[in-house]
Amino acid sequence: MVLVFVEHDRGQLNKLSREALTFGRQLAGRLGAPLQAVWAGPAAAPAADLGAYGVAALHVAQSDQLADYAPAAWAQCVAALMAELQPAVVLAAGTDRGNEVLAHVAARAGLPLAANCTAVEPGEAYTVTRLRWGGSLLEQARLSGAVKLLTVAPQAVAAAPAETAAVPTVRAFTPELSAADLRVRVVRREETGAGKVSLAEARVVVGGGRGVGSAEGFQSLEELAGLLGGVVGCSRAVTSLGWRPHAEQIGQTGNRITADLYIACGVSGAIQHWVGCKGAKVVLAVNTDREAPIVTQAHYAVIGDLHQVLPAITAELKKARGG
Amino acid sequence: MNILACIKRVPATGGVIALTADEQELDTRFLGFTVSPHEECAVEEALRLKEAHGGSVLVLSLGPEAAQDQLRDTLAMGADDVLLLETDGREWDAAATAGALVAAVKAEPAPFDLLLFGNESADAGGYQVPVRVAHLLGLPCLTGVKSLTVTGRTATAKREMPGGWEVYEVELPAVISVKEGINLPRYPSIPGRLKAKRKAIRRLQPAWPGSQLEKLKFQLPPRVERQVEILGEGPAAAPKVVALLKQIGVG
Ligand SMILES: Cc1cc2nc3c(=O)[nH]c(=O)nc-3n(C[C@H](O)[C@H](O)[C@H](O)COP(=O)(O)OP(=O)(O)OC[C@H]3O[C@@H](n4cnc5c(N)ncnc54)[C@H](O)[C@@H]3O)c2cc1C
Ligand SMILES: Nc1ncnc2c1ncn2[C@@H]1O[C@H](COP(=O)(O)O)[C@@H](O)[C@H]1O
Numbered sequence: 291m292v293l294v295f296v297e298h299d300r301g302q303l304n305k306l307s308r309e310a311l312t313f314g315r316q317l318a319g320r321l322g323a324p325l326q327a328v329w330a331g332p333a334a335a336p337a338a339d340l341g342a343y344g345v346a347a348l349h350v351a352q353s354d355q356l357a358d359y360a361p362a363a364w365a366q367c368v369a370a371l372m373a374e375l376q377p378a379v380v381l382a383a384g385t386d387r388g389n390e391v392l393a394h395v396a397a398r399a400g401l402p403l404a405a406n407c408t409a410v411e412p413g414e415a416y417t418v419t420r421l422r423w424g425g426s427l428l429e430q431a432r433l434s435g436a437v438k439l440l441t442v443a444p445q446a447v448a449a450a451p452a453e454t455a456a457v458p459t460v461r462a463f464t465p466e467l468s469a470a471d472l473r474v475r476v477v478r479r480e481e482t483g484a485g486k487v488s489l490a491e492a493r494v495v496v497g498g499g500r501g502v503g504s505a506e507g508f509q510s511l512e513e514l515a516g517l518l519g520g521v522v523g524c525s526r527a528v529t530s531l532g533w534r535p536h537a538e539q540i541g542q543t544g545n546r547i548t549a550d551l552y553i554a555c556g557v558s559g560a561i562q563h564w565v566g567c568k569g570a571k572v573v574l575a576v577n578t579d580r581e582a583p584i585v586t587q588a589h590y591a592v593i594g595d596l597h598q599v600l601p602a603i604t605a606e607l608k609k610a611r612g613g
Numbered sequence: 614m615n616i617l618a619c620i621k622r623v624p625a626t627g628g629v630i631a632l633t634a635d636e637q638e639l640d641t642r643f644l645g646f647t648v649s650p651h652e653e654c655a656v657e658e659a660l661r662l663k664e665a666h667g668g669s670v671l672v673l674s675l676g677p678e679a680a681q682d683q684l685r686d687t688l689a690m691g692a693d694d695v696l697l698l699e700t701d702g703r704e705w706d707a708a709a710t711a712g713a714l715v716a717a718v719k720a721e722p723a724p725f726d727l728l729l730f731g732n733e734s735a736d737a738g739g740y741q742v743p744v745r746v747a748h749l750l751g752l753p754c755l756t757g758v759k760s761l762t763v764t765g766r767t768a769t770a771k772r773e774m775p776g777g778w779e780v781y782e783v784e785l786p787a788v789i790s791v792k793e794g795i796n797l798p799r800y801p802s803i804p805g806r807l808k809a810k811r812k813a814i815r816r817l818q819p820a821w822p823g824s825q826l827e828k829l830k831f832q833l834p835p836r837v838e839r840q841v842e843i844l845g846e847g848p849a850a851a852p853k854v855v856a857l858l859k860q861i862g863v864g
Contacts, residue, residue: 361754422737431828473783476780479780480771480778587837587839590857592850603854610855
């Protein structure tokens with residue numbers, strides 16, 4: 291059996307949990323084994339939705355103490371079920387929560403965990419392909435252990451419902467949670483960005499690197515982003531210099547963007563930056579250096595000083611719009 | 614406060630990654646070495662907490678002899694002491710790493726109030742060493758922290774989520790992993806560097822316990838073959854850019 295830990299936030303599934311379900315179903319198909327899922331309540335589990343993804347049996351851990359995210363408690367639900375059902379594989383989405391919960395499960399069970407897998411080859415030990423260096427390198431590794439624990443890298447598969455939907459049997463269970471399991475949990479939330487377009491979701495991102503030269507230099511990027519209904523992003527060099535907040539950083543230790551267009555201005559395109567912007571459909575580089583890595587990897591480029599090029603684009607755009 | 618910070622030496626790659634012929638390692642002949650930005654922030658956070666609350670900071674690393682360089686950098690920043698768990702350079706998986714770190718922690722004369730880590734290592738990206746360490750020590754664990762304050766014996770930590778923050782409170786001692794952005798790490802001072810240079814580095818040689826997640830080989834991701842189209846040079850390229858924006862549907 292393949293058991294998927296279904297990540298949700300107050301009952302809401304996200305795209306990556308659907309990808310993990312899809313990955314789990316494909317693996318279950320290859321093993322000739324059923325797909326089952328574990329859900330941490332009290333939020334109602336969307337049984338029909340999970341059935342559409344091929345979940346044959348759904349195990350719902352019910353406890354009011356699971357209302358908000360509590361990593362060790364959620365892991366205890368998974369670990370208890372794992373001990374009872376002896377699945378061949380337990381997997382989750384390769385997200386902050388998915389990786390964290392499975393790390394707790396792995397630590398408790400004394401098992402290895404392969405994080406951010408893009409492919410698996412079942413066998414006595416599994417051969418997994420996983421992301422390293424934030425995705426700029428792949429590793430083939432041998433994953434051993436009585437139960438194979440892994441998380442699924444974002445975009446390893448496209449989320450897709452099963453050809454024929456299942457009607458899952460639903461079984462509730464009450465996890466035994468110790469005081470230690472509940473030492474860490476969300477005590478409150480602060481909503482700050484309501485209504486703002488996030489970098490991860492923006493359709494257009496105008497990014498600046500060290501080549502922008504100063505905090506003030508970002509004004510021309512702001513203006514262009516504003517005209518295009520987009521947001522501003524930046525490289526690590528820029529956040530390290532204190533020109534922009536880290537929340538705007540794109541790359542291995544920042545955000546991954548999936549925009550329709552990324553305009554990279556004065557960014558060299560180091561591999562750690564590239565892994566954050568390669569999800570953009572079109573990359574346009576503005577750089578003085580024809581040989582910069584960002585230029586050679588981009589779809590389009592303008593060679594020149596961004597402080598002259600960006601105002602010219604903005605002016606041309608306004609002209610074209612008749613303003 | 615007695616604080617521990619854990620760092621890992623990794624190659625600092627530039628525009629491209631190259632592999633050795635046997636696909637077992639990165640070709641590091643032309644590369645420098647560094648630690649994950651998350652870990653630089655863990656060290657910085659440790660130093661700030663020490664400055665605010667008193668105490669001392671130990672920085673710990675499991676890695677080859679050359680990882681002394683990265684430990685010395687933290688001495689130059691202001692760490693009080695460093696300890697190298699010296700390996701022969703082969704890769705240790707997360708469980709083995711956590712085991713060795715915990716053995717070293719237990720062997721230190723005084724217990725730690727706070728054990729700080731990076732959210733994930735730059736190279737392995739296992740997302741699990743801090744959790745495993747916490748489990749072995751029976752301590753609470755919080756990961757991905759981007760804001761941290763300590764009042765008395767309580768740590769209040771924030772983690773980013775879409776549209777805002779999740780707030781956690783946890784009693785010390787605790788294991789906390791941090792993300793870049795929690796602070797802006799300081800640069801080592803010149804006197805700091807001189808002091809760091811003279812300091813003898815403590816070393817232990819833990820035995821390799823074997824591996825349950827074993828690397829077979831590295832693989833470069835499929836490279837997108839594409840020929841960049843140069844739209845022009847300088848401001849004269851603007852009309853072509855605007856045409857492109859229209860074509861994409863964002864103009
Ligand atoms: C483990 C690790 C994680 C990292 N994570 C990240 C990350 O998440 N995000 C990230 O961005 N980096 C990250 N880095 C850092 C990365 O390696 C680079 O150092 C960084 O991306 C460089 O930023 P930059 O391109 O802005 O600066 P530079 O490399 O200095 O490039 C500046 C560019 O601007 C161009 N330029 C200069 N003046 C002009 C002008 N007037 N007009 C037009 N072009 C101009 C130059 O030709 C050059 O190409 C990480 C590094 C490590 C080791
Ligand atoms: N070899 C090591 N030496 C010291 N700390 C380490 C080592 N490997 C991992 N860590 C710590 O554990 C964190 C998470 O690593 P990982 O589980 O590999 O993603 C890192 O950011 C470090 O703080």
